[in-house]
Amino acid sequence: MLKFLQRSLCAALLLLFSAGRVRAERDVGFKYVAYSDNNMTNVTTEGLDASIDLTPKTKLTMTRIVDGISGASRKIPILDGITGATAHVTPDHIEYRREISAGIAQKIKNNTFSITGDHSGEDDYSSVSYFLSWTTEFDNRNQALSLSYSNFNDKLFPFGVAWTDTRLSKIYDLAYTRVLTPSTEMRIVGSFARDDGYLGNPYHRIPINDFYYMERHPAVRDKEAFGLFYNVAIEGILLSSIQFDYRYYYDNWGVLSNTLGVKYNRYLTDTLMVSLRARYYAQGAASFYKNVYTQEELYMTDDQKLAAFSAGLYGAGVQYEVLPGLTIDIMFEQYDQSSYINYDHVYNSVSKSDLMAQILYLSLHMKM
Numbered sequence: 047m048l049k050f051l052q053r054s055l056c057a058a059l060l061l062l063f064s065a066g067r068v069r070a071e072r073d074v075g076f077k078y079v080a081y082s083d084n085n086m087t088n089v090t091t092e093g094l095d096a097s098i099d100l101t102p103k104t105k106l107t108m109t110r111i112v113d114g115i116s117g118a119s120r121k122i123p124i125l126d127g128i129t130g131a132t133a134h135v136t137p138d139h140i141e142y143r144r145e146i147s148a149g150i151a152q153k154i155k156n157n158t159f160s161i162t163g164d165h166s167g168e169d170d171y172s173s174v175s176y177f178l179s180w181t182t183e184f185d186n187r188n189q190a191l192s193l194s195y196s197n198f199n200d201k202l203f204p205f206g207v208a209w210t211d212t213r214l215s216k217i218y219d220l221a222y223t224r225v226l227t228p229s230t231e232m233r234i235v236g237s238f239a240r241d242d243g244y245l246g247n248p249y250h251r252i253p254i255n256d257f258y259y260m261e262r263h264p265a266v267r268d269k270e271a272f273g274l275f276y277n278v279a280i281e282g283i284l285l286s287s288i289q290f291d292y293r294y295y296y297d298n299w300g301v302l303s304n305t306l307g308v309k310y311n312r313y314l315t316d317t318l319m320v321s322l323r324a325r326y327y328a329q330g331a332a333s334f335y336k337n338v339y340t341q342e343e344l345y346m347t348d349d350q351k352l353a354a355f356s357a358g359l360y361g362a363g364v365q366y367e368v369l370p371g372l373t374i375d376i377m378f379e380q381y382d383q384s385s386y387i388n389y390d391h392v393y394n395s396v397s398k399s400d401l402m403a404q405i406l407y408l409s410l411h412m413k414m
Contacts, residue, residue: 071099075411083381083403090114103153107162113143143168149177156183170248173200192221204248211244229281235273242266250348254339262346264334269297286312300333301352317367321377328356337388355385355400363407371414377407 079091093111100106149162162177179194198215217239225231245267251258273293280286293305307325314320332352334345363377383401 072414073097073411074414075409077407077409079408080406081403083401084399085401088116105151107147107149107151109145109147111143111145111166113145115141115143141168156187157181170205171200171202173198175199188225190221190223192219192223194219200243202244202248207248213241213243213245215239215241229279231277233273233275235271235275237269237271237273239269240266241269246347247349252339252346252348254342259342259346261348262344263349264299264345267297267299269295271295284312286310295329299352301329301331303327303329319365321361321363321365323359323361323363323377323379325359326356327359330354350385350387353385353387355383355387357381357383357401361405371412373411375407375409375411379405379407381405 073096075095077091077093077095079089079093081087081089081091091111091113093109095107095109097105097107143166145164145166147162147164149160151158151160153159158179158181160177160179164173164175164177166173166175175196175198177194177196179192181190181192183190194217196215196217196219198213198217200213200215201210202213203210217237219235219237221233221235223231223233243265245265246261246263248260250261252261271293273291276290278288278290280288287310289307289309289311291305291307293303295301295303295305305325305327307323309321309323311319311321331354332347334343335347335349335352337353339346359379359381361377361379363375365373365375367373381401381403385400387400389399
């Protein structure tokens, strides 16, 4: 973590002071996320965000992220049923994902255009992506319309097998935001995404009659989602806000889900704010999902995320302005999943029960 912070700060300083003597607003943010669950998976994420206003209407951004994942897909050695190759992975193996992105945003009158490029990868995949967005404000900035496009081009070269494959994802998002009153605001979001290519997990195996088959998913997945967000500010002695959100999701694999969330923010002093958060999620299973397969089928999956389940997430956090321009955020969340899955047949995973996880978020933000 210390080495990451040192290297990232050097990169941020190059960005922040690249404008020389130009007087510009500069922002630097450092985040640390620690995830741990009851299925022996641990993830730590270290990230740094930096931005600089090159001109009053032009902003340059840079992000660097490193994930360290232990107990993930390759923690237990598996046998490839096709090639017979074994992935020799030790129990203490840690997979690292490194990501770096850079972008620029330009404001022209009431319109803001932005473009961002991103590259990330581990030792068994790489991804190149780009993001385009346009936002226009009108009605004295009481209303806004946003349109964005995301493109992900992934290459997969699984550990321990003799083949490679690709995955292409395209995401279209449309959002409408409106200020209803001086203390209320709403936002409506629509999203469509299409995934093409190899959409399974190359390390999943499905046992049928003493033989292990590779996971088989359809080659195309179309996803639709609609969201509604509503924010209410409470003035006076109870200086606070309440945020409500709802999301509906459906895809052509038959997965349908509903998400309800609420977040409460309360300022205790001018520099100290506390937050409480709760979210409920419920989904139906994919049309081809089975807990146990008794014969070979066209589509088969060992992905428990395609099963029917419900989940609750609860969290509390604190935001404190330590010094003018320097803010620290800390939040802890508990995630509990409930399903009717029988885990006894699982071969290549340590997952033996419904997921329970704890997540710790820590971030520092400095404005100069």
